[in-house]
Amino acid sequence: MVQSQHVLVTGAGGDIGTAIVEEFLNDGATVTAVDIKSEGEILSRYSKAHQSKIRPVCLDLCDRDAVNDLIHSGAPLDAVVGNAGVGGTSPFVDIDVAFWQRTLDVNLTANFNLGQVAAKHFIKNKTAGRIVFTGSWVGSVPWPEITAYTVSKAGLEMLAKQMARELAVHGVRVNVVAPGIVRAGLAGELLKTDPVYAKRAGRVVPLGEFQTPKQVADVVKFLCSPAGEYITGTVLLADGGCSLFQFDSALDANK
Numbered sequence: 001m002v003q004s005q006h007v008l009v010t011g012a013g014g015d016i017g018t019a020i021v022e023e024f025l026n027d028g029a030t031v032t033a034v035d036i037k038s039e040g041e042i043l044s045r046y047s048k049a050h051q052s053k054i055r056p057v058c059l060d061l062c063d064r065d066a067v068n069d070l071i072h073s074g075a076p077l078d079a080v081v082g083n084a085g086v087g088g089t090s091p092f093v094d095i096d097v098a099f100w101q102r103t104l105d106v107n108l109t110a111n112f113n114l115g116q117v118a119a120k121h122f123i124k125n126k127t128a129g130r131i132v133f134t135g136s137w138v139g140s141v142p143w144p145e146i147t148a149y150t151v152s153k154a155g156l157e158m159l160a161k162q163m164a165r166e167l168a169v170h171g172v173r174v175n176v177v178a179p180g181i182v183r184a185g186l187a188g189e190l191l192k193t194d195p196v197y198a199k200r201a202g203r204v205v206p207l208g209e210f211q212t213p214k215q216v217a218d219v220v221k222f223l224c225s226p227a228g229e230y231i232t233g234t235v236l237l238a239d240g241g242c243s244l245f246q247f248d249s250a251l252d253a254n255k
């Protein structure tokens, strides 16, 4: 990152989003920090020293008009990080249609909206902008009882590749960071509240420890930095080796 850059980060009121915003702030960027949480809640996650460099914005990313207004009425952007997401578990046969739809709306369609609006903004401003989406290692590995989530993340990977292919001519780079199991945010909640999930998760990290939000944020920052300028259309797995793991039926049976 070059100082004075302006970055928009979604999910900035959550755990990984906060770490991503902090990485950019530490490099001297200003950040538009978007979340469905209130502006006060978003700001409260950051130190007083950083708050003057943050513009908190409360909106539902499924509201395409609001996203459009935000990006087109704000200061020119250099990078956009689509990080907001929702989770939730359900055995496949019990998945509620409204839950399925909401998961795809937030994790996939809202990022399509964000990516399209951001792309138009970069093209109009002739900016070789960076777009990074937060995917997941389970975007390419099925994990029990999170079908809506895994399908949304798989779709996000192809969305990024399509965008990268079409936007490269404008200099716009589009990538996905695919984290592993973070002991915070969505998985952190499951680790605390769902013993079956915790037992499975505890057995699938070859590096032997859960990920920190900062370890995800470091990769996002790399993809937005000069060192990442030749990377586009990539799913950068930063999962501690989770995806190398071969699932065995004993785990499915919770033995």
Ligand SMILES: NC(=O)c1ccc[n+]([C@@H]2O[C@H](COP(=O)([O-])OP(=O)(O)OC[C@H]3O[C@@H](n4cnc5c(N)ncnc54)[C@H](O)[C@@H]3O)[C@@H](O)[C@H]2O)c1
Pocket: 010, 011, 012, 013, 014, 015, 016, 017, 034, 035, 036, 037, 059, 060, 061, 062, 083, 084, 085, 086, 106, 134, 135, 136, 137, 178, 179, 180, 181, 182, 183, 184, 185, 186, 187, 188
């Ligand atoms: N925690 C993990 O282990 C893990 C692993 C891989 C990927 N991820 C991904 O990382 C991203 C961040 O998740 P997290 O773990 O920090 O969870 P989190 O719940 O702490 O953060 C997600 C944030 O997104 C916001 N959000 C949800 N729906 C929104 C909407 N419609 N509009 C605006 N904001 C909305 C939430 O309010 C929340 O602040 C997600 O995309 C998630 O899928 C997390």
